[in-house]
Amino acid sequence: MKVHRATALLTLLSFLVIAAPLRAEEALPTVPALLKNMQRYHPYVNVLNEKSTQLDLGLEGAQSAFDPRIEQDISSRVSGYYDGSAAAQRYVQPLGEMNARLITEYRVAAGDFPVYEQQYNTLSGGEASVGVALSLLQNRAIDSRRTGVTNARLSIQQFQAEYALKMNDFLYKGLNHYLKWYEASLKVSAVASLLDTLKQRRVGLTTRLERGDLAEVTLTEFEASVMEQQLALAQLEQTQRASAQALAYFWRNEQGQSLVINHSAVLPNSIDWPFTVESSTVAQLRHAINYHPALAVIRTEQNIMANENRLAKNQLLPKLDLKALVARDIGSGPQSLAETEGKIGLTFSYTLGNRKAKAEQGKVASKLKVLGYEYELARDQLTQQFEQAHAYWQQASEVLSLQQKNARLAVQLSSLERTRFDAGDSDMFKLNARESGVLKAKLKAIEAQIDMLAAELRLHWVVAGVIAIPTAA
Incomplete structure (x- = not known):
C-alpha cells in the first residue's frame, strides 16, 4: 500500500x-x-x-452546599408582662458522611420568660454548646448535596x-x-x-x-x-x-x-x-x-442516572435524624443552669404511601x-x-x-x-x-x-x- x-x-x-x-x-x-x-x-x-x-x-x-454558615436568632418581648430577650449565634459546618453537620452555638438571654419558654434562660455569661446532627436512615448513605x-x-x-x-x-x-x-x-x-x-x-x-x-x-x-x-x-x-x-x-x-x-x-x-x-x-x-x-x-x-436512582431509593426510607450536643453555661444565675448538660434528640417522619418517591424511582429506572x-x-x-x-x-x-x-x-x-x-x-x-x-x-x-x-x-x-x-x- x-x-x-x-x-x-x-x-x-x-x-x-x-x-x-x-x-x-x-x-x-x-x-x-x-x-x-x-x-x-x-x-x-x-x-x-x-x-x-x-x-x-x-x-x-455544587460543592458550596458544604460551605460553613453562620446563623443568628434574636427575639425580644416588646410588650406585655414578661420582658425576656434572647440571642443565639451558631456556626454550622456540613460534613460529607451521613448528612452530618457539626454545630457550635453561643446563646445568651436576659429578663423574665414565661414558664413555657424557660429553655431560653442562661446564666449571665450565656451558654456555649457543641454538637453534631446526622441522619440514621434517609440521607445516611446519599443525599441531594x-x-x-x-x-x-x-x-x-x-x-x-x-x-x-x-x-x-x-x-x-x-x-x-x-x-x-x-x-x-x-x-x-x-x-x-x-x-x-x-x-x-x-x-x-x-x-x-x-x-x-x-x-x-x-x-x-x-x-x-x-x-x-x-x-x-x-x-x-x-x-x-x-x-x-x-x-x-x-x-x-x-x-x-x-x-x-x-x-x-x-x-x-x-x-x-x-x-x-x-x-x-x-x-x-x-x-x-x-x-x-x-x-x-x-x-x-x-452513571448520572444511576446516582439519581440511588437518590430516589433514598427518598423511600423513613427520615430518622439524630442530634447530640454538650452545653455549658457561664456566669452567675440559677444553680440549675450551672451544670454541664448533654442533650440527645431524635426526629422521625415518614410519608404514608410515598407515591412521589416511588414515581421518581420508576421514572429514573425507565x-x-x-x-x-x-x-x-x-x-x-x-x-x-x-x-x-x-x-x-x-x-x-x-x-x-x-x-x-x-x-x-x-x-x-x-x-x-x-x-x-x-x-x-x-x-x-x-x-x-x-x-x-x-x-x-x-x-x-x-x-x-x-x-x-x-x-x-x-x-x-x-x-x-x-x-x-x-x-x-
Whole structure:
C-alpha cells in the first residue's frame, strides 16, 4: 500500500506544473497547520471552552452546599408582662458522611420568660454548646448535596467527551472544505499546464502555416481547442475561489478573523497528510470504536442516572435524624443552669404511601433502560458507519489505481497521435480529441486522488480520530 501511495502521488505531481513559491500569506496551509489554526484561533473553540468553564463553576456551586454558615436568632418581648430577650449565634459546618453537620452555638438571654419558654434562660455569661446532627436512615448513605457534587463531576467528564465529539466533527468539516480547495487547485494547475503546452505548440503550427505545410482550417481548429481549455480553466478558477471563500470560515488569523486564500496561491510541495490508512491500521481504527466519545457520553449519562436512582431509593426510607450536643453555661444565675448538660434528640417522619418517591424511582429506572438501548444503538450505528467507510475506502483505492493507469494511457495515446500528426498521417480533429482525452483523464485522476484522501479522512472521523492527529508544532 505504501508503494502504491508513493506511486499515486508521483503520478499526480507529474501532471502539474512546478511553480515558484509565493509569500507565506499566499500559500495554502498544510493539513497539520490548518488543524492547529482551527483549534487555536476559531471562535467556535472559544464557545466550547466557555461551556467547559461554566461546568467547572457548576461543580464549585455544587460543592458550596458544604460551605460553613453562620446563623443568628434574636427575639425580644416588646410588650406585655414578661420582658425576656434572647440571642443565639451558631456556626454550622456540613460534613460529607451521613448528612452530618457539626454545630457550635453561643446563646445568651436576659429578663423574665414565661414558664413555657424557660429553655431560653442562661446564666449571665450565656451558654456555649457543641454538637453534631446526622441522619440514621434517609440521607445516611446519599443525599441531594452529595449527589449534586458527584453528578457535577460527571457532567464535566461528559462534556469532555462531548468536546472531543464536537471538535472531531468541526475539524472534519474544515478538512472537507480544505480538500475541495485542494482538488480545485490541482485541476486549475493541470489545465494551466496543458494551456502552456498548447501555447508552445501554437508557435510551431503558425510557422508551418506560413510555410504552407498546413491548411488554415487546421490552425482554426487548434484555436477552438485552446478556447475550450480556457473556458474550462475559467470555470475551475471560479470553483477554486468559491472553495477558498468556504475554507476562509475555518482558516483564521490570531484575532479570529477569516482569512481567504489568495486565488493565485500555489500548492505546497506536500500537504503533510496525516490520515494515511494502510491495511494494517484498519483493525486499530475499528478497535477505537470502543473508546468513541459518543459512547462515553452515554456511559457518563448512565452513571448520572444511576446516582439519581440511588437518590430516589433514598427518598423511600423513613427520615430518622439524630442530634447530640454538650452545653455549658457561664456566669452567675440559677444553680440549675450551672451544670454541664448533654442533650440527645431524635426526629422521625415518614410519608404514608410515598407515591412521589416511588414515581421518581420508576421514572429514573425507565431512563436507565432507555440509555442502555441508546448505547446499543449508538455502538451498532458506529460499527455500521465504519464498515461502510471501510468499503468505500477499498473501492476508492481501486478506482484511484485504475484512473491513474487510464491517465498514463491517455498521455501515451496523445503522444502517438501527435507523432502521426507531425508526420501528416493524422488531422487536427483527432489530435484535439486526444488532447481533450488527456485532460479529462488527468482531472479524473485528481478526483480519484481526492476521493481517496476523503475516504481516509472519513475512516478517522467515524472513530473520532480526527482530533487525535497531532497538529503542526
